[in-house]
Amino acid sequence: MEWVNAIIQGILVGGLYALFAAGLSLIFGVMRLVNIAHGDFIVAGSYLAWILVRATGLHPLVSLILVIPIAAIFGYVLQMVIFNRTLGKDILPPLLVSFGLSVILQNMLLETFTADSRKLDAGTLETGSFSILPGVAIGYFPLLMFGTAIAVIAGLQYMFYHTALGRSFRATSDDKEIALLMGLDNRKVYAAAMALCLAVVALAGVFLAIRSNFDPFMGPGRLIFGFEAVIIGGLGNLWGTLVGGVILGVAQGLGAEIDPGWQVLAGHIAFLAVLAFRPRGLFPRMT
């Protein structure tokens, strides 16, 4: 039964990894930007929630009402002021700028909040669970996280394929020049995509901060999990990203079951196995 439990907990954690990955996938899909600072934005979202919770006494989940819009506005401005200047035929400048942002963010967080680890307290939600089988319990919080991930992926999927905003994302991604001729300002389209990405990032950051301790140096690790989920699922496929997150979570759960030291390693091995046998991921976008 321990193994069944490990798989189920792995699936639920996979939801969080899918949230890490969804924004990464969206940004790469729309503007071919590999955002190295993505993980640091997640951690910055955790700190933003921590500040707001301390200042207002709000429940961490309620703080999302403020955290998400602040992150989205930050994303819009960041894209307009910094990333749009770096985007062009060469993919290297935005990559380097995002790497620089990652270093700056980590050090700013370290200067401001010290290296002490923090955590958001969500009260009984964190510990509450119900039993489905003897020895297998499902926590309310992991279930909420997983349900939210499904809702976010479904929402992004709907937005991408059934709304005017999604149409402008796809058109700009297909052919920036012709999209301009349709009246679409690609700078604003990219900024809208970054705003959306950071909204999801902030949500992931708050879940991360409730689930475990966080510190200024956690970003790169979350970035790797996000990357692995995107690549396992197949670039450009949002539901694939969810499956990628789940596979990563389950692999880590099973690894931890064998030996606690194997948790992260097992995830990387699963990722490498997919890269070796299905280099385009399990569900590559059909084009």
Add this chain to the structure above:
Amino acid sequence: MAEVLLAIEDLKAAYGDAKALHGVSLTLNKGETLALIGSNGAGKSTLLKCICGLVSNKSGKIGFKGEEISSLLANEIVKRGIALVPEGRRLFPSLSVEENLVLGGKVARKGEWNLNAIYGLFPILKEKRHQPSTALSGGQQQMVAIGRALMSNPELLLLDELSLGLAPIVIKDIYDLLPRIVGGGMSAILVEQDVTRALNSASHFMCLQEGRVSLQGAPHDHSREAITRAYFGT
């Protein structure tokens, strides 16, 4: 007196160090169709791209309805009433036929062209409206490209190499519809490799050669030989 729609003065354009236009001037009145002819690399497509704002490295004046537009971005110029049917069609592959058309109408200027009017012009597109644009034949894709440009209800339609890569029968069908497309007071600039077809479809022509105007006027004002000389630069 005819109303001037487009007035270009001494337009120069370059791609990096390579100069593509060396001082081109032209005037187009409302309701007129201009055929732009010339051999490959003469600067025809560059001229169209300059007008719709896709070439930034340029100098000279481009006046549209009395407004200087040469410094405007492409997404602003389309709002003024200029639309391009690009060479090679360049549909959005991840959008369906209808989504391509709807996006063309995003600017939403007032006029006769809307989805129903486009489907009336090209009934086949209505049947295929939910298919990905890449699933269509070349001729059908050209119909989508034309429809997408018309959806913005332009006053000036720029048509770049309509017949490129299409079967002769399809080209004939599209050209048969041209009077309907550019009717209703719309002006057009038609870039076309098939010189005879272009001259038959236009009230005026301009021949470019290595980025300079080598001949212009009404087709019947010039002999076949003069046009050939201007075209090849012999």
